[in-house]
Amino acid sequence: KAGVTQTPRYLIKTRGQQVTLSCSPISGHRSVSWYQQTPGQGLQFLFEYFSETQRNKGNFPGRFSGRQFSNSRSEMNVSTLELGDSALYLCASSLGSSGGTDTQYFGPGTRLTVL
Amino acid sequence: KQEVTQIPAALSVPEGENLVLNCSFTDSAIYNLQWFRQDPGKGLTSLLLIQSSQREQTSGRLNASLDKSSGRSTLYIAASQPGDSATYLCAVRRNTGGFKTIFGAGTRLFVKA
Numbered sequence: 575k576a577g578v579t580q581t582p583r584y585l586i587k588t589r590g591q592q593v594t595l596s597c598s599p600i601s602g603h604r605s606v607s608w609y610q611q612t613p614g615q616g617l618q619f620l621f622e623y624f625s626e627t628q629r630n631k632g633n634f635p636g637r638f639s640g641r642q643f644s645n646s647r648s649e650m651n652v653s654t655l656e657l658g659d660s661a662l663y664l665c666a667s668s669l670g671s672s673g674g675t676d677t678q679y680f681g682p683g684t685r686l687t688v689l
Numbered sequence: 690k691q692e693v694t695q696i697p698a699a700l701s702v703p704e705g706e707n708l709v710l711n712c713s714f715t716d717s718a719i720y721n722l723q724w725f726r727q728d729p730g731k732g733l734t735s736l737l738l739i740q741s742s743q744r745e746q747t748s749g750r751l752n753a754s755l756d757k758s759s760g761r762s763t764l765y766i767a768a769s770q771p772g773d774s775a776t777y778l779c780a781v782r783r784n785t786g787g788f789k790t791i792f793g794a795g796t797r798l799f800v801k802a
Contacts, residue, residue: 578732605788607788607790609790609792616792616793616794616795617778617780617792618792619789619790619791619792622787622788622789624787624788628787629787629788630785630787630788630789632789662730664732664733666733666790668788670788675721675738675740676720676721676782676788677723677735677738678723678735678780678782678790679735680725680732680733680734680735681732682731682732683731683732685730
């Protein structure tokens with residue numbers, strides 16, 4: 575079974591631009607979560623989608639948004655990029671079940687550099 | 690507000706040593722707790738998941754325990770190897786109408802050959 579894939583793997587943008595990152599979950603998984611990882615703040619939760627609905631959101635400004643499609647693939651968008659948005663963006667997928675055994679599987683991440 | 694703390698922040702041990710990594714969390718209303726390892730510049734690899742109703746899980750040389758009442762989890766690594774060198778992350782998952790995962794800052798482990 576293929577793992578979680580993220581595209582692109584590396585991205586360089588300039589301040590003020592916008593960026594879209596993509597995540598394809600493991601087949602059959604309906605929940606996708608996004609995280610930002612930086613050396614200073616560690617791993618921080620951005621948002622979680624299940625069956626095309628955002629179920630939870632972290633403490634990030636409105637410039638960060640996302641969506642999920644009917645095939646469970648997800649995209650996140652960052653508008654008006656700032657230098658502080660430089661980070662590794664990680665996507666995780668899971669079944670999204672409520673039984674307590676819902677394991678998250680992570681993709682390799684997208685390394686975003688804002689100049 | 691859930692906070693997750695990992696101690697120590699870094700650890701260097703000789704090959705073959707048994708070691709314990711610690712994770713503490715402030716809110717015991719968790720859905721599950723998952724331990725991950727991360728190699729430099731890479732994504733996260735799931736090691737063990739403990740449901741909130743469980744006390745421990747084992748996989749090979751790894752054993753993770755959970756004590757919800759005291760807000761603690763430990764990851765025990767037996768007979769450490771240089772290939773175990775990585776950052777180990779503890780993640781607490783909550784279900785508040787939707788899943789939210791809070792990560793600790795991690796323990797950076799170096800196993801010397």
